[in-house]
């Protein structure tokens with residue numbers, strides 16, 4: 499089969515690799531019908547050393563079950579399934595607590611160890627715990643929105659929960675990528691009264707307004723902090739969703755949070771230490787977040803997608819075949835696409 503292989507920074511290729519096979523009895527093999535390129539894929543795309551082990555990329559997918567191991571009981575061949583970016587057994591104490599990204603037996607797709615889903619097929623470990631059967635046909639028009647439940651919509655929702663968004667809250671979202679935009683949807687959905695997005699690209703901030711953002715701050719650094727303060731009566735936001743992962747982004751997030759507020763960080767951190775420890779301490783700001791247990795949120799978000807109350811699939815502004823995936827990485831890296839949907 500064909501699959502996406504990252505060899506080093508800027509060097510992503512479509513290659514013929516062996517078909518995936520059942521290894522453990524708890525495995526399923528899924529034929530991938532839709533996958534995505536993720537903003538987080540751009541980190542290794544830009545930074546990966548050339549001589550290390552290759553990575554089979556992709557961690558978001560919807561597909562059709564092709565085969566199941568003897569230990570799989572909740573799925574059958576031909577089921578249409580959603581694959582979250584992490585696999586999990588669904589039974590350990592962390593899974594029972596809704597923190598499937600810390601599953602004792604779990605892990606992440608698209609790593610050096612576990613081949614990813616930007617491919618014609620993917621092996622899914624712990625299939626009973628990981629996959630969710632979708633009550634729709636694989637060619638359904640709402641497929642892009644369903645696909646976002648495998649990562650970006652669940653991640654935006656996680657940021658909002660960790661930032662303690664609720665009715666009447668003033669929310670700030672740092673970042674206008676797919677996760678930031680989904681964070682706006684999540685904040686609106688949870689009842690936020692004012693939603694300020696910090697982003698600089700007009701096409702994205704326009705979409706954020708459609709999703710419920712009330713204010714756009716398109717400057718950065720100190721100027722952005724100043725502007726958010728102006729928009730919040732000088733006090734800052736109750737809830738800040740940090741959806742980028744740079745030191746500048748977390749610093750801005752801390753500086754725009756009001757006293758007693760909370761930050762939900764979901765941008766993969768590319769900094770060593772959380773900055774502004776002293777101001778964060780004196781204002782009693784809670785800093786929380788991490789990889790979103792999107793598996794825990796699918797049941798909650800699915801009805802909103804199916805019944806059309808939210809349309810996170812609008813962040814997928816390009817559709818490409820597998821052979822065009824290297825162009826897709828380039829387009830996202832140059833910010834010409836918000837997020838690319840891949841149809842193998």
Ligand SMILES: [Zn+2]
Pocket residue numbers: 586587588589590591592593594598600601602603604
């Ligand atoms: Zn578990």
